[in-house]
Amino acid sequence: MPIYLFKMKRPIYSILLAASVIFSCSKSQKSKLTDAQYAQLTEEEKRSSEHALDGIVVEDERIELTLFASEPMMINPTNMDVDDRGRVWITEAYNYRSHLNPRNPTNEEGDRILIMTDTNGDGVADESKVFYQGNDINAALGIAVLGEKVYVSVSPYVYVFTDADGDDVPEKKEILFEGVGGVQHDHGMHAFTFGPDGKLYFNYGNEGKGIHYADGSPILDPLGRPVNSETHPYREGMVFRMDPDGTDVEVLAWNFRNNYEVAVDSYGRMWQSDNDDDGNRGTRINYVMDYGNYGFKDEMTGADWRTRRINMEDSIPLQHWHLNDPGVVPNMLQTYAGSPTGILVYEGDLLPDDYHNQLIHSDAGPNIVRAYITKPDGAGFSASIKNLMNGNGRDNWFRPSDVTVAPDGSLFVSDWYDPGVGGHAMGDQERGRVYRLAPHGVDYDLPKHNYNNIESLVFLLQNPNRATHFKAFMALVEKGEEAKETLETLYADGDSRMRARAFWVLTKLPEGNNFIQLASSDPDPNIRVAAIRASRINQLNDPNFLLRMAEDENIQVRREVALAIRYQKNEDVWLKLAASYQSGDRWFLEALGIAADGFWDEYISAYLANKQDSWMQIPEATDIVWRSRSSQTSELLGKIILSQPGRNNQRYYRALDFQEPSSKTKVLKSLLASAPEEDQLIILRQINFDPTSPDRELLSLAKKTAGDIVDDRDFLDIVSKYGISDQKERLKSLVYQSENNRHSQMAAIIYASLYGLDDIKNEFDTGDQVKIVTALEKFGTIDNENMAKLLAQYYTDESKPVEIRTAAMEAAKGYNSEPYLMELAKAGKIPADVLPIAQKILLSSWNGNLRAEANELFGDAAGKEYDMAKLVAANGSVENGKTIASNYCLACHKIGNEGIDFGPGLSEIGDKLSKEGLFNAIINPSEGMGFGYETQLVKMKDGTEFTCIVNSKTENDLIVKLVGSSEQKIYKLDQVESVTQLDESLMPKFPLSESELVDLVSYLETLRK
Template sequence: MFKKFTILSLLGFLLFSCEKKPAQLTDEEYSNLTDEQKRSSKHAVDGIILEDDRLELTLFASEPMMSNPTNMDIDDRGRIWIAEAYNYRNTLNPRNPTRAEGDRILIMEDTDGDGVADVSKVFYQGNDINAALGIAVFGDKVYVSVSPYVYVFTDADGDDIPEKKEILFQGVGGIQHDHGMHAFTFGPDGKFYFNYGNNGEGLHHADGSPIIDPLGRPVNNQTQPYKEGMVFRMNPDGSDTEILAWNFRNNYEVATDSYGRMWQSDNDDDGNRSTRINYVMDYGNYGFKDEFTGADWRSRRINIEDSVYLQHWHLNDPGVVPNLLQTYAGSPTGILIYEGKLLPEEYQNQMIHSDPGPNIVRAYPAVPSGAGFSAKIINLLDGNPRDNWFRPSDVTVAPDGSLFISDWYDPGVGGHAMGDLDRGRVYRLAPKDVDYNVVKPDYTSISSLITLLQNPNRATHFKSFMALVAKGNEAKDALEKLFTEGESRMRARAFWVLTKLPNGNDYIKTAATDTDENIRVAAIRAYRNNKMSDVSFLLEMAGDESAQVRREVALAIRYKSNPEVWLKLVEGYESGDRWYLEALGIAAEGFWDDYLPLYLADKEQNWMGNQAAKDIVWRSRSSNTSVLLGKIILSQPGRNNLSFYRAFDFQSPSSKNSTLKTLLATAPEEDQLIILRQIIFDPTSPDREVLDLAKKTAGSIADDRDFLDIVSKYGLTDQKVRLEKLIYQSENDQNSQKAADSYASLYGMEAVSLSINDKDQAKAITSIEKFGTIDNESMARLLATIYLDESKSVEVRTAAMDAAKGFNSEPYLWELAKADQIPADMIPIAQKILQSSWNGTIRAEANEKFGTASAKTTSDISKLITQKGDIEKGLMIANNYCLACHKIADKGIDFGPGLSEIGDKLSKEGLYNSIINPSEGMGFGYETQLVKMKDGTQFTCIVNSKTENDLVVKLIGTSEQKIYKLVDVESVTQLDESLMPKFPLSETELVDLVSYLETLRK
C-alpha cells in the first residue's frame, strides 16, 4: 500500500512538473493590455525582458502581501526579509496617506513549496523605522539602517518577534534620506561592511562619541580628508569600526567577495550620465568633490577632462582612485558578488547589480588588469522596453543559489518622491524548471558546517563561519582539507576561518606562498586584520610577481613608516597603472618627506627622463613636490604639462605660489595663462608683478572662458571692448551672461543704463535682452524705469518687462504689482512672470491677486496619461520653460538635473508628477537652500559645496558657481519647497510637454 501510494504520488508530481508555465506575452499581446492590466501583479513578469533564455523569472511575492521594498535580505531558511517604505518622505508628500503605525520589516515565506510566498508576517513595525534603507539578518540579530540610526534587533528565541532593539550607531546625517546609511553585509573575514551616501556626514557610537581613525581624527565630513559618501567595516559586536574609503556621492551598498575585496556602485549628480561601478581600494579617495577644497566637479580647473563623466569624479587629479566601469545614466542601488553555482558560468563569481533608473539588473564580469580591474556589462533583466515602473531596488542570493530581486515598483525612482504606495514585488531568477527548495541547515556537525561555509547566501555563510570559529581546533582538519583541495574562492573562505584559530598567523604565512594570487591577496588582507607586525614578511611580499598582491602590501603599510617596503614596492610600478600609483600614494600619506627623497636619490640625475618617476612626483605630497613639478614643467615645454600644473593644487598654498611665481619668469609664454589662472591672488593686497602680467596677457587670451576668468579674478577694467563683444556676439549664452555680470561689476549700473537706453531702438532692445540676464534688484529697478515709462515704445517696454524675471528680481516686480503701478499693457507679461515665479510665496500671492492661472492644470494624472500630445509643440514648450534651468543634450542651463535621458528614468506618470508637484521629488544636491548673510541679505540657491573657507552655490537659472566667504554667512537652511516653479501650463500644453520628454532617451 505504501509502495503504491509512493508511485502515485511520484506520478502526480511528474505530471505537475511537466505542466508548462504560461509563456511571456508577445510584444503585440503586451501592448494590447490596458494600463491597469500592465500594472497588475498578474502581468508583472510579462513587463520584464529576460535577456538569458536559459533562465526563468517568477513572481515570488507582490501586493497586497507587501509594498514599496527599499531593501531585502534572505535568511538561512530561505525566507525573504523586506524593509518597506510606505511612509517614505511623507513630510514632503502631503498628498500621500501615511501609515500611522509606521513602516514594517516583513518576513515572507513559501511554506507549500509552490515557489510563491504564502506567508507574510510583521517582524517589527514603527515610525522609528520609516523608510529604512537597509535590512541585514545575521543569526539572531537584524540590522536595520534608517538614518540617523542603525538599529540592532535581537530575536534570541527565534519566534520572529524581537525581544529588544538597540542603537548601534547614531548621528548619521539625513533623516529619511536616500543618501544616508545603507545596508550591512558579511565579509569573508568575519567582519561586517557597510556604507553611507553623501548625506551621512559622520558616524557616531550609540553614546554619541565619534568613530576615530588610527590617527585619532573623528570620522566626519569636517575632517580632512574625509568627505561625502564613505565605506566602513567593523566586528560583529560593533567594535573596531574602521573607515575604509570616502568621497562617493551615493554609494548605495557595498559588496565583498571571498578574498575580502570590496565593490560598489555610485550615483552621479542626477542626469549627468556618470553613474559608476567601483572596485573599492582601502583608504582611497573616490573623487566626487575636490580633495582639498571640496569644490563641486563643475568648477573649472586646470587639466579638466573633456567629458562630463570624467569631470564628475575628478579622474585627472592625483589622489583619486580610478573607476572600474561607467554605467552612465542611472540610479544604482543593490549589489552583490554572486559566488553560487546555480546560475550559468558567466555570472559566477561576478558582480550582479540592480539599477531602478533604467529599470535594469546587470552583471559586471571583472578581470584583473595590473593592480586594478577591467569589466564589461551583461544585461539580465530589463523593464524599460515594456514596463518602466519596474524599479529593482535590491538583489540577494538565496541558500539554493537563486537570485531574488526586490521591486520598488513606481513611476519614479525615489529621490524624495513616491508615485505609488500600494505596489511592490519580489522576483526569483533561476535556471528553467529549478524549483525553490531550501534544505534546513545543520550547524552541529563539522562536515555540514564545511558545506554551509561554501553557501552563496550571506546569512548561511555568517552562521557557519561563527560556528566553525567556535569549534576551534576541532574543525581544523576539515578546514585545512577545504583550503588545500577546494575551488579558489572556497579555499579563501576556509582560510579566513583558519586565521581565527589559535595559530591563525601561521596560515597567513602559508597562504602568502600560494600559487593563486588571489589567495596571496587574502593573506595580506588577513595580515592587517590580525594586526600582525612583521616588516620582513611585508618586504618579501613587496617583491611578489603579482601587482594585485603588491597593491595589498602598499595598503598594509598605511599609517606606518616603512620606507624599505615602500621603496621595494615602487620598483614594481609601471607607468600607466593608475591603481598601483594610487596604492603607492595611499601608502606614502604622511611620509612623503621621508620616502620621496630616498626614491629620487636612487634615480640620481636621471629621474626626469623616467616617466614612472615623473608619475610618482605628480602623485606626491612632499614639502619639495612643488619645486620638483616646476623642474618637470621647465624640462618639457608644451601642453603636456597640464597634469603637472594641476598637481600644484594639491601642495601647500605657499609652496605652490612660490614655485608658480618663479615659473612666470622662466616658463614658456603659452604657460603664463595657466599660471595666472592657478596662482593665488589677493585683490586686497595685490602682487603687482602678477597683476601687471594679467593686464598684459588678457587681451591675447583666445578662450573666452579663460578671458572671463582672468578679467573677473584680477578686476581688469581695460577690457571693455571685448567684454561688450562677448555680451552681444557670443553664441554661448553662459559666456554672454557672465560677461554681462562682469561688465556691471567693473563699470557699474550707470554704464549698463546707457546701453539699454540707446536711442537706436534695435540696439536698446538687444542690450535689454543681454543685460537683463543680470538677476539682482539693481537691474530690476533699472528695467522698471523702462517698462514704466509709457513715453517709450511698446517694443522696448515689452523687452524690459520680459527681462524682469529672476528670483532676485521678482520681489521688486511684485512690489510694483501689489501697488498697482504696472501699466495695463504690461500686466499680462508681469502676471505670467509672477505666477511662474521660483519664489513660492510670490507665486501664491500673485495667483491670489490675479486669480488662478487662466489655464489651470488638472492634477488628475490618471487622466493625463491616457492622452497623446504633440511632440513638436512639447519641444517648443521645453525650450521656453525647461531650458531655463536644465540641460537637454548641449542646450540649456546646467542648474537643475539634466534631462537628456529623462524618458528612460521616469515613466509617464513620474514625469507628470515631477512637473505638477515639483517639491515632492527634489533630487539630492538640488534642494532649495536659503542663505542668510550677516549683512542682512538673503537668497535661495543650490549649494554645490561648502569648503573650509567658502560656500559655493549656483543661483537660480545659472550654471555658473558663485563663491561666498563663510565668514560672511550667517546660516544655510534647507527648505521643503522646490526651486522649480509650478508652471501655469494648460492641460494640453502639459500633455505636449510630457510627450516630448518621453522621447528623451539614450
C-alpha cells in the same frame, strides 16, 4: 476600477489585516506576451501583478523569471535579504518621506519588516508575517539577517534586533549607531553585509556626514580623528567595516556620492555602485581600494565637480569624479545614466557559468538588473556589462531596489515598483514585487541545514547565501581546533574562492597566523591577496612579511602590500613597491600614494636619491612626483614643467593645487619668468590674486595677456579675476554673441561690474529698435535690483514701442529682480498690455514667498488640480513641448548642450522617469527634489538672506549656486549666520495649462540615450 496615481483609493494596510497573511498563486507561467500584445494592454492592466512578468524582458534565455511575491502580500520593498532558511525579508516604505509628501496617506502604525516564506517549494511565497512594525523604521533602506541578529538601517540610526529564540518576534531592539544623516534620507545609511573575514561591511551616502556610537561619541580613525565630512581627508559617502558586535569600526574609503550598497567577495575585496548628481551620466561601478579617495568632491577644497580647474576632464561623466586629479582612485566602469541600488558578488553555481563570481547589480533608474564581468587590469579591474533583466521598453515602473542570493543559488530581485526612482518622492503606495531568477524548471530548494556537524558546517561555509555563510563561519570558529582538519582539507582541495573561505576561518583559530604565512606562498595570487588582508586584521607581527610580499610577482598582491602600510612608516617596503611601478597603472600609483600618506617627505627623498636630475626623464618618477604630497613636491613639479617645454604640462600645474598654498604660489611666481609663453595663461588662472592688495607683476602680465587669449571662457576668467577694463569691445561682443548663452550672461555681469549701469543704459538707448531689443535681452540677464529698476524704466514707459517694452518686461525675471517687479505689481504700476507677462513671471517665480503673493494677487494659477489619469492618457505635440521646455526648463536645466547647469540635467530624463513620474515632477516639484538640489536658505551676518543650492562647505568657505546660474559663488563662513534646508523646491509650480503640460511631457519622454 483604475488606480489613480497620487490620489490613492485607500491605504494598502486596510487590506493587510494581520501580522500573518496567507497568499497563494500558481507557479505555472502563461506564455509571455509579444511586444504588440503588451502594447495593447491598458495602463491598469500593465500595472497589475498579473502582467508583472510580461513587463520585464529576461535577456538570457537560459534563465527563467518567476514572481515570488507581490501586492497585496507586500508593498514598496526598499531592501531585501534572504535568510539561511530561504525566507525573504524585506523592509517596506509605505510611509516613505511622509513628512514631505502630505498628500499621500500614511499608516500610523509605521512601516514593516516582513518575512515571506515559500512553504511548499513551488517558488511562490504563500505566507507573510510581520517581524516588526513601527514609525521608528519608516522607509528603512537596509536589512541584513545574520544569525539571531537583524541589522536595520534607517537614517539617522542603525538598529539591531535580537531574536534569540527564533520565534520571529524580536526580544529587543538596540541602537548600534546614531547621527548618520537626515531622517529617512536616501543618501544616508545603507545595508550591512557579511564579509569572509568575519567582519560586517556597510556604507552610507553623502548625507551620512558622520557616524557615532549609540552614546553619541564619534568613531575615530587610527590617528584619533573623528570620521565625519568635516575632517580631512574624509568627505561625502564612505565605506566601513566592523566586528559583528559593533566594535573595531574602521573607515575604508570615502568621497562617494550615494554608494548604495557594498559587496564583498571571498578574498575580502570590496565593490560598489555610486550615483552621480542627477542627470549627469556619471553613474559608476567601483572596485573599492582600502583608504581610497573616490573623487566626488575636490579633495582639498571640497568644491563641486563643476568648479573650473586646470586639466579638467573633457566630458561630464569624467569631470564628475575628478579623475584627472592626483589622489583619486579610478572608476572600474562608468554606466552613465542611472540610479543604482543593490549589488552583490555571485559566488554560487546555480546560474549559468557566465555569472559565476561576477557582480550582479540592480539599477532602478534604467529599470535594469545587470551582471558586470570583471577582469584584472594592472593593480585594479575593468569590467564589461551583461544585461539580465530589463523593464525599459516595456514596464518602466519596474524599479529593482535590491538583489540577493538564496541558499540554493537562485537570485532574488526586489521591485519597489513606482513611476519614479525615489529622491524625495513616491508615486505609488500600493504595489511592490519580488522576483526569482533560476534556470528553467529548477524548483526553489528549501534548505534544512545542520549547524552541529563539522563536515556539514564546512559544506555550509561554501554556500552563496550570506546568512548561511555567516552562521557556518561563526559555528566553525566556535568549534576551534576541532574544525581545523576539515577546513584544511577544503583549503587544500577546494576551488579558489572556497579555499579562501576556509582560510579566513583558519586565521581565527589558535595559531591562525601560521595559516597567513602558509597562504602568503600559495600559487594562487588571490589567496596571497587574502593573506595580506588577513595579516592586517590579525596584526601579524613579522617585520619581514611585508618586505617579502613586496617582491611578489603579481601586481595585485603588491597593491595589497601598499595598502597594508597605510598607517605605518615602512620606507623599505614602500621603496621596493615604488621600484616595481610601471607608468600608466593608475591603480598602483594611487596605492603607493595611499601608503605614503603622512610619510611623503622621507619616501620621496629616498626615492629620488642618487637619481640627480635624470628622474625627470623617467615617466614612472614623474608620475610618483605628480602624486606626491611632500614639502618639496611643489619645487619638483616646477622642475618637471621647465624640463619639458612644448608638452602638455596641465597635469603638473593641477598637481600644484594639492600642495601647501605658499609653496605653490612661490613656484608659480618663479615659473612666470621662465615657463613657456603658452603656460602663462595657466599660471594667471591658477595663482592666488588679491584685488585689494594687487601683485603688480601679475596684474601687468594679465593686462598684457588678456587681448591674446583665444578661449572665451579663459578670457572672461582673466578679465574678471584681475579687473581688466581695456577689453571693452571684446567683452561687449561676448555679451551679444548667440552661440553660448552662459558666456553671454557672464560677460554681461562682468561688463556691468567694470563699466556700470549707465554704460548699459546707453546700449538700451542707442541704435535701431532691433538692436535695442537685443541689448535688453542680453544685458537683462543681469539679475539684481539695479537692473530690475533700469528695465522698469522701459516697460512702464508707454511712449516706447511695444516691442521694446515687451523685451524689457520679459527680461525682468530673476530671483533677485522679481521682488522689485512684485512691488510695482502690488502698486498697480505695471501697464495693462505687459501685465500678463509680469503675472506669468511672478506666478512662476523661484521665490516661494513671491509665488504665494502672486497667487493671492492674481489668483492661484499654479495651484489648480490636474486630472492625472486624463494627463497620462493624452498625447501631445513634441514640437510644442520643446518650445515650452525652452521657455521654462532651460533657465535652470541642461538639455544636451543647451540651458543652465543649475538643477538636475534633463538630457536623458525620459529614461529615468515614467510618464506619470514626469507629470508629478512638474506639478509637485517639492516632492521630488534630487539630493544635492534641495533649497537652502542662507542668512548672512549683515542681515541679508537668499536661497540657493549649496554645492559644498569647506573649513572656510560656503560654495553655492544661485538660482538660474551655473556659476558658483563663494562666501566666507565667518560672514554666514546660518544655512537652513527648506522643504520647498526652488523649482516653481509653473502655471501651465493641461495641454501645455501634455506637450511638455511628450517632449521630455523623447529625451533618452
